Amino acid sequence: MERNLSLNLHVLVARLDRAGDRILRTEHNISYSRFLALTLVGELGVSTQRALADGLGVTEPSVSRMAAVLATEGLLDVQPDPAGGNRRQLSLTDEGKQLVASLRQEFEEKLAALVAHSGVPYAEFAEHTERLLATLDRVERESTK
Amino acid sequence: MERNLSLNLHVLVARLDRAGDRILRTEHNISYSRFLALTLVGELGVSTQRALADGLGVTEPSVSRMAAVLATEGLLDVQPDPAGGNRRQLSLTDEGKQLVASLRQEFEEKLAALVAHSGVPYAEFAEHTERLLATLDRVERESTK
DNA sequence: AATGCTAAGTTAGCATGCTAAGTTATGGGA
DNA sequence: TCCCATAACTTAGCATGCTAACTTAGCATT
Numbered sequence: 001m002e003r004n005l006s007l008n009l010h011v012l013v014a015r016l017d018r019a020g021d022r023i024l025r026t027e028h029n030i031s032y033s034r035f036l037a038l039t040l041v042g043e044l045g046v047s048t049q050r051a052l053a054d055g056l057g058v059t060e061p062s063v064s065r066m067a068a069v070l071a072t073e074g075l076l077d078v079q080p081d082p083a084g085g086n087r088r089q090l091s092l093t094d095e096g097k098q099l100v101a102s103l104r105q106e107f108e109e110k111l112a113a114l115v116a117h118s119g120v121p122y123a124e125f126a127e128h129t130e131r132l133l134a135t136l137d138r139v140e141r142e143s144t145k
Numbered sequence: 146m147e148r149n150l151s152l153n154l155h156v157l158v159a160r161l162d163r164a165g166d167r168i169l170r171t172e173h174n175i176s177y178s179r180f181l182a183l184t185l186v187g188e189l190g191v192s193t194q195r196a197l198a199d200g201l202g203v204t205e206p207s208v209s210r211m212a213a214v215l216a217t218e219g220l221l222d223v224q225p226d227p228a229g230g231n232r233r234q235l236s237l238t239d240e241g242k243q244l245v246a247s248l249r250q251e252f253e254e255k256l257a258a259l260v261a262h263s264g265v266p267y268a269e270f271a272e273h274t275e276r277l278l279a280t281l282d283r284v285e286r287e288s289t290k
Numbered sequence: 291a292a293t294g295c296t297a298a299g300t301t302a303g304c305a306t307g308c309t310a311a312g313t314t315a316t317g318g319g320a
Numbered sequence: 321t322c323c324c325a326t327a328a329c330t331t332a333g334c335a336t337g338c339t340a341a342c343t344t345a346g347c348a349t350t
Contacts, residue, residue, distance in 0.1 A: 003189070005271045006161065006256045007181065012278045013158040014202035015285070016151065018308080025309095033336065036152065044148065050298055057159035062337060064300055069335095086298045086345045111151045118280035120273045126150045128265045128273070133157045135263035140160070163338080170339095178306065195328055207307060209330055214305095231315045231328045 020107060028103065035103065037066055038075060042092045042100040048081070049088055075099065165252060173248065180248065182211055183220060187237045187245040193226070194233055220244065 021032040028035075040046040040055045053063040067090065070076035075096035081087035092100065115122045166177040173180075185191045185200045198208040212235065215221035220241035226232035237245065260267045 003275070004253045005260075005267070005274060006165070006252055007184070008271070008274045008278050009158055010162060010181070011200075011202035012274060012281065013154055014307090015278075015281055017155060018202075019281075019285075020151070021308080031335075036155070039152070048298075055156075057156035057163075058336090059338065060299065061301080061339085064298095065336075068300095084346065086343090088299075107151055108149045114281060114284065115150075115277065117284070118276045120276050122150075125270075125273045125277075126153070128270045129150060129153045129157060130148070131263050131265050132260065132270075133153050133160075135259060136157065136160055136164075139259065139262070140164075159337090166338080176305075193328075203306090204308065205329065206309085206331080209328095210306075213330095229316070231313085233329075 016111070023110075024103070028099070030099065034066065034070060034075075035100075037063070037070065038092060038096050038100050039104075041076065041090050042097060043104065047090050049090065052090065070096075161256070168255075169248075173244070175244065179211065179215060179220075180245075182208070182215065183237060183241050183245050184249075186221065186235050187242060188249070192235050194235065197235065215241075 017032055020035075024030050024032055024035055036056060037052060040052055044055065046052045046055050049063045049067055050060060052067075053060045056063070067076060067078050067088065071078045074093055077091045077093050077096075079089045079091075081089045112122060115125065162177055165180075169175050169177055169180055181201060182197060185197055189200065191197045191200050194208045194212055195205060197212075198205045201208070212221060212223050212233070216223045219238055222236045222238050222241075224234045224236075226234045257267060260270065
């Protein structure tokens with residue numbers, strides 16, 4: 001059996017994540033997971049833990065702990081939702097905003113450089129990835145319904 | 146900022162891994178990570194821990210612990226390499242072989258179904274993924290040299 | 291008001307990534 | 321022979337995924 005798609009995808013992402021993690025840790029003293037969480041809150045306007053979990057592709061308990069850590073670090077503000085319900089309203093602190101803003105493009109550019117170097121057409125690959133994610137999303141939502 | 150490629154790739158794989166893990170755990174009582182490790186040893190002929198780490202995209206300590214666990218479970222045989230050196234020779238036990246053989250295609254087929262459902266051309270996406278992985282591999286090898 | 295449903299969040303405990311640092315085996319000079 | 325370099329592996333401890341089970345808050349029905 002030659003290496004197949006699921007294995008290659010898994011390994012590709014594992015390595016990209018690790019490379020990203022190394023850069024962020026050495027240059028900016030933050031992990032890749034934390035950076036992704038802050039990015040979603042800051043740039044995509046995600047504002048509850050439940051929504052953040054969906055956006056990151058992880059479970060609620062993971063986000064619950066992560067939010068607590070980021071709040072302790074002074075990067076994230078977590079408040080009971082004034083509109084009521086058992087919700088937390090998430091937003092970046094000034095420090096969090098500054099961090100996300102300064103790293104916003106750095107990553108995508110590094111990945112774009114790798115893609116260009118490999119000869120893979122960026123737009124097409126990005127579109128395929130997005131389409132797969134949307135489909136998986138739909139399938140998962142339908143199966144729990 | 147709209148969702149970008151690195152985030153989408155990360156989340157897509159996180160969800161695929163979780164979906165795979167759930168299926169394997171409920172139907173076959175094994176985790177996805179362990180299944181991948183066994184697959185590489187069984188189907189791709191990987192035979193040292195160092196090579197397995199490279200194949201999986203993880204570090205040596207991760208494999209060291211995983212190999213010990215799989216050996217304890219009776220799925221993997223770990224022996225000092227008779228050719229000498231501080232190496233372990235890895236091979237599947239009969240039980241391990243049986244497990245991998247029975248699951249070999251199940252996964253790739255499920256993913257292929259998802260890809261088909263999304264309308265993304267499988268062959269092209271698989272080729273792009275493989276090319277990116279190969280390029281990343283090359284870049285990483287050159288930078289440590 | 292009391293009951294029970296649903297959604298969101300938390301807690302506990304385990305699995306498996308990682309880095310840093312140490313160990314073991316081999317081989318090549320001084 | 322002794323020392324050192326290198327590669328493979330292990331150990332220790334932390335970070336962050338997960339599931340299962342529990343708690344909290346609002347709402348709807350009676």
